Amino acid sequence: MxxxxxxxxxxxxxxxxxxxxxxxxxxxxxxxxxxxxxxxxxxxxxxxxxxxxxxxxxxxxxxxxxxxxxxAVRPDDEQRLSALRSAIRDYDLPGGQPVEEGRIAATLKAVAGHRDAAEVDRLLVILPRLLRDATTHAHDKNTAQSWMALAEVYSTVYWLAARHRWMDLAELAVTRQRWAVEQKSDPLGQAVAARDRAGAYLNGGDFEGGLTIVDRAIAAAEASLAGQQLAFAVGMLNLRGMTLAGRLTDKQEGKREAERHISSAVSAAEWFREDWNRHSMIFGPQNTTTHILATRLDLGRPREALAVAENLDAALEGLPPTRVAPSRMNLARAQLDVGDRDGALESLSAAWAAAPQLARIHPMAREVLRVLTSLHRRSNPELLRLSKLSGIAL
The missing domain is CATH 1.10.260.40 (lambda repressor-like DNA-binding domains)
Structure with a gap:
């Protein structure tokens, strides 16, 4: 680490x-x-x-x-993180006692709820045992469903590690995730695994490499899926693609690539009246809007991002805190870029209200707060409150 x-x-x-x-x-x-x-x-x-x-x-x-x-890892989480790493190392060493399928399904449902709510502390408590149980169950049953359940656990391990920027753990998790879905062919599971793998490239700063993973995964999905499942797979991959494109160093190339992925995602979103949540992946017209906002901002076009955000409340309605909070952070960053400090503080406060545990560790929430505290020339009770919550001194 x-x-x-x-x-x-x-x-x-x-x-x-x-x-x-x-x-x-x-x-x-x-x-x-x-x-x-x-x-x-x-x-x-x-x-x-x-x-x-x-x-x-x-x-x-x-x-x-x-x-x-x-x-930073809190002292009481060190042992849990060590247990999680140990479970990942033992990916091909199932336990001796069979695990009830119902227990795996119930725990996966609870984990999905904690992930959607951005309750990162709860995830670290549950994941080490769940990963061992899901490993044992997959090796025992050897079905597409049991291997997909294991892959979903690894996907959540990746999500947790990526949020904390524990990138060695994140990269190991996506490697194990891909291994799990390849044990019994599951085209949608492979698309999810590719999206997470591209996320590891994203966090590593290799945006071109991540785009290659996305494009290859889209081609594979188009060859193996159909209907709404295809639209879901292609759509969520394009959301990852537009994020990667928005961060390319060459902003002209970034804009071309971003527009390609935006266009494809918007077309795929037409298959859905409301967003789907499958394997903790969300795709549909609402989440597409939140990603377009973020991409316009990453391309250095804050006013275009703010134009997208004019309908942000409607786009966020019904979405889980994992999507609401980052979108409010991106809005705060765009407002800060155009000089609207009061608006930025209001949006940042909304992000904290939606997902306080995520805001505490999210780099953009912490960075916007740092800049706001630097730029404000007068005492501000809300800045003081957020400063205490985040541990960033005024």
Whole structure:
């Protein structure tokens, strides 16, 4: 695991630069970004975006996730995380006692609820035992359903690890996830696994590699699925594709790739009156809107992102906190980019209200808060409240 930090991303970047013995001018030159931008990021006048974090990570020899900073592990979670790693290592060592299928199904349902609610603390409690039980059950029954259940557990392990930027654990989880779905062919499960694998590329800052994974998975889904299942698989893969495209260094190429994935996702969303939630993946017209907002923002077009956000309340209605909170964070970032500090604070507060555990560890929530506290010149009770919740000092 990479070194963890309680610092917000921009402050973590400054600490990393100094630890590597680089001046701002040297790092900016090597990363091909302006010295002015780097200076503003470090002092807290501009947010450190994922794309810029990836560019700065290259000369530092670090991934995007490492620049943003891995979330610190709380002392009482160390043992649980160790147990989870042990269960992942034992992927081909099932337990001796059979596990009831009903117990696996019930626990998976509970886990899906905790994941949708962004209750990350509960997931870390449940996952080590569930992973061992699902491993035993899959080896014992050897059915497509039992292997897909195991793959779904690994998908949630990936989700949990990626949210914390524990990227060694995330990459191991997606490798095991793919292995599980390949034991008994499940085309939709393979599409989900490919989406998560592309997510590991995303968090590592290899956006081009992630796009290759997405395009290959779309072709495989088109050859093996049909109807709404095909639309769901292609749609969720395109959501990942537009996110990757929005973070490409070449913004012209990024815009072309993003528009291609946006167009395909919008077409796939026409198959659905409301969003589907399958294997903890969400796709439909509403989640497509939230991803378009994020992609416009990543492309450096905050006003276009704000135009998408005009109907954000309707888009978020009925979606789980895992989608509501990041969308409110993205809205806050867009508002901050156009100088609307009060609006940004209101949106950030809404993100915290929707999913406090996720906001506590999410790099953009922490970064927007850092910049807001730097820019505000007067006492603000809400900033003070969020500062205490996040551990980021005013």
């Amino acid at each position: 990479s070194t963890t930090t309680e610092l917000a991303p921009g402050a973590n970047l400054a600490a990393l630069r100094k630890a590597h013995g680089l001046s701002q001018a040297s790092l900016a030159r090597q990363a091909n970004i302006s010295l002015s931008l780097l200076s503003k990021i470090e002092v807290g006048n501009r947010t450190l975006t994922p794309a810029v974090a990836a560019a700065l990570g290259e000369p530092l020899g670090l991934s995007m996730a490492e620049v943003l900073g891995a979330a």
